[in-house]
Amino acid sequence: MDEQRQMAALWFRELRDRITSAFEAVEDRGPGDAPVGRFVITPTERGENGGGGLMSVLRDGRVFEKVGVNWSEVHGELSPRAQAAMAARGVPGMDSDPRFWASGISLVAHMQNPHAPAVHMNTRMFWTPHAWWFGGGSDLNPCIEYPEDTAHFHAALKSACDAHAVDYYDRFKAWADEYFFIPHRGRARGVGGIFYDDLNSGDWSADFAFTRAVGEAFLPAFLPLAEAHMAQPFTEADKETQLIHRGLYAEYNLVYDRGTKFGLETGHNPDAVLMSLPPTAKWP
Template sequence: MTTEEMDAEKARAAAWFRALRDEIVAAFEALEDSQATGPFAGAPAGRFEVTETRRRSEDGSDAGGGLMSVMRGGRVFEKVGVNVSTVYGTLGARAQAAMAARKGIPGMAEDPRFWASGISLVAHMQNPHTPAVHMNTRMFWTPHAWWFGGGSDLNPCIEYDEDTAAFHAVQKAHCDRHDPTYYPRFKAWADEYFYIPHRGRARGVGGIFFDDHSRGDWEADFAFTQDVGRAFLPAFLGVTEKRRDMPWTEADKDVQLIHRGLYAEYNLVYDRGTKFGLETGHDANAVLMSLPPLAKWV
């Protein structure tokens, strides 16, 4: 693939992530508008606050950025962030070493340029019966390789087996359009990736996760990554609409806050995206958008 062709593909990927962001933001604000019952029904419907983010290289030059969109204190969402970014520059020594070790890419030290674009979403809900959720898709490029990554996983504090099954069924249907081996492989990867060793448990009920995805056909890999993004709203909204009107107790809220502590531990200690964002100088508020507004530890 020529440089011009690769530049065109990168532009298409970045445009897709932005379009998906716009679709999700509109759907979440519509969900806020439709909430007519419960303790927050009389409050103003939540709206996203949008902030432009910038990344600066070590010499202070522009190195890309994006949009951070955060809603706080809504009728349905206690806090939800939907971020998109396109960043570029050169990888520092630690990021180079981690990338080379994980992917076996030669030549990183000689030419450490990179480009990355993606969407990242985390939602923390008002109702403890409504699960928190995470989703992201991304494309990464270096002069030596390109790949896609991402996934979507459900993080309920009060688990319902039928919700888990429904969420996974949508993920499987979208994976099966591309390869019947994707769902079982990427489900297992999510189970492994979203595991918290120091607690001896998963942070939620899983979903799918994939990284380093480059089968040599950019169009096919991009089409799959798009379908992972398309799966998010039908998978999550179905569960949310089912649970958002359920009554809850203070004990339920306490369970939710403790589970959020678990979620925060994972994101601060193990999450690759958090580490990469901070190590490469991206806006810290955007990187840490995933943290819950309130959490509790026993």
């Protein structure tokens, strides 16, 4: 499994590199004459625990107000709380052996133009001495929805899913609808996408291939939407709508997001874990 783990970690890092390059190219084509945004890359470490990663954040660009594309490869022992959470999910061996390894990429983009949708994507591999699995997904979070954008985004994800299993899109879309729901608000945080976790079909190569397909689908699914709206005129009311919607996003990530909880409980850099939070937000 050592070879497979390194293959996965390397691919997640390569995907990070390609996405950051593509986003900077969009910045170069962005509207206005303000300086184009560029990613600031900061290595991260887990203190007394093992591993770390790269935190890549672009702020105050022409197109992106804040976007983070983080990569990590971490290992060590789960805290008792994280260990109990894994055991409750049915992960074998968690009651006796807390060792783990994980690697993945996590992305959240908040846009300058309120007509351009915010977006989230992540893919990851998790390993324990008793089990391994993949997880991830992507979801679109417009504050002003355009049905054609939603259709385009979902079509790209469906195509990626259909190439691997005929039931993946319906299963993982339904999972996203359930997972990216804000119970205390009684509403979804966006227009959905796909979400999956604990994916272990028994065929590591097939599951890794599907996870790569999810990552590869991201740029074709999202970039056309960012480019279509980046120069669209907007009003102060549009910006107000965006800021209030960002409040919903912040509430979800701080209260419910599984990745946020895991990152903080396993001692990862808190700035990297909380990279997903918007730069500004409002509450009604």
